[in-house]
Amino acid sequence: MHFVVGRLSSGAAATQAFDADGAAVGDLIRHADDAALAGFVRHSSVVSPAARWVWDDTARWYPRLLRHGVRVARCHDLRLAHAILRLSTLAASSALAKSPHGVWDAAAEVERPPTAHTTLFDVDVDPADDGADVPTDDVDETVAEWRRHLDAVRGSSAPGRLRLLLAAESAGALIAVEMRAAGLPWSVDRHDAVLTEAVGPRPPVGARPARMHDLVLAIRAALDDSTLNPDSPQELLRSLRRSGINASSTSQWELREIEHPVIEPLLEYKKLARLLSANGWSWMEAWIVDGRFRPDYVPGGAATGRWATNGGGALQLPKQVRSAVRADPGWKLVVADAAQLEPRILAALSADTAMAAAGRGTDLYAGIQATGVVETRAHAKVAMLGAMYGATTGESGRLLPRLARAYPRAIALVEDAARTGERGESVTSWLGRSSPLPPPSWFDVQSLASAPDASESDERRARSSAREWGRFTRNFVVQSTAAEWALCWMAELRTALMALPTGTDSDSHGAQASPGPLAGTVFDGRPHQVFFLHDEIVVHTPAPLADAVAEQVRLAAESAGRLLFGAFPVDFPLGAAVVDDYAEAK
């Protein structure tokens, strides 16, 4: 059963039941308010446990359901699905792909409002409530767009793959909203301790902490520059040169190589300055509310299908502060990451049985080294990364031919992807996500170079931009398929966790809700995902369920491998740990 969710012209929410072919099997039902809508969803989910909720934007509809205590098992996010179908080469002949760009394409680029100040006071801020007209949630338009999706998938060259991709992408959208609602458990005390340990006690606003102040004095003394501000790269570079240091930049990779008394305090200062400006006390005050970090996750935010985030720098949580991510009392964190995900994905994509075998039951890089293709694990790693990123120089470029001899299928796949991109064509992931085409300016550069009067520099420029795009498409096939695996992993896990019993007895005692940030929410007593970073997840779980959760995490990874690659013999082993804080894991 499918239920379409949209709005009537009056602004009221409405739902209607459909069969899998898009034929109505029920009447349009108007819901007086969010509570009524949530009640309807709750009831329908009991009657039809396999129901799929079809709506324009999960980020718009799902928070209000969660707020009323209702989770949904499955959805179809029209905005995200549209973006995939628009570009997918598998559905290139569909009406959707051939239609001019419209509101469904614009919606994907719509500004998502939540940033520090709104999230501080309203974590469930609704992008639709900003007063702007958003036509995609009109119920008739929603039904029409969904039917265009059904047509595009049915008429595609691989309906099964696309269906899986759209289901996985939509499951990701549900998870993103749930992670934001639950939040990443964060100990401000521990965070404060990390900062104080590094730089000294928190100073008044505008002042440098004690440790950094001392370092500035040492830097100024070493450079004989009593007013130098080391936060200014321009000033710093001038000062370094006056002291006879011939640096071209102030970046640490370059400074590291220089022998001079200023280098040690300077590198130390830069490290602390980074910590403070990226994740210091003011970050903590802006982003940690009631012991939770709630960034805005953006599924499909990168062209490859990887997620992006807005606010708080959730994609760059430094290892230094991860000890502040702490389970609530009586709870645990289950931290898991997929080991060498991308090369394993490449092995499966290319049906390279030799490479798959190298990773079976072991670290894949160690497995490659063990077959004698290269001398060390480090060489295996740098060569594999180089193959997937398109390295041509250095150690990685030198090792590539040996990799190509041992694993011709895998290397041929990424080389083909690179050549396709260099021609300005698109490449496609395993499940059907296709890369965007280069911008018009790219084609201009190419045609300029093929004109009869093209100069040497025209040709150089064209070659370089062609190779650059080729590196993107080379990596796209691997990174996008890895992102698909991760979505399937999370979706399988979410289903398994929802079926687990609760870990506390607060539910059975009704009014006796457990204290703490989760009391009264849909996550109370239940394991729930709280973080995701490309190939790594964190689940927050009642302690008694932690081992069961860890087992489900492993089973979900196996399921994801089978969902994508069937019986092809490739492993997706995990590193998994049950811990109290994030820094304890690996």
Next chain:
DNA sequence: TCCGTGGTACTA
């Protein structure tokens, strides 16, 4: 004072 850009550094 506001806004865009360059430089830097952190993540997988």
Next chain:
DNA sequence: AAACTAGTACCACGGA
């Protein structure tokens, strides 16, 4: 000094 993929976000700086 660039490079070998994908991101976010800070600061300083200079021009409107």
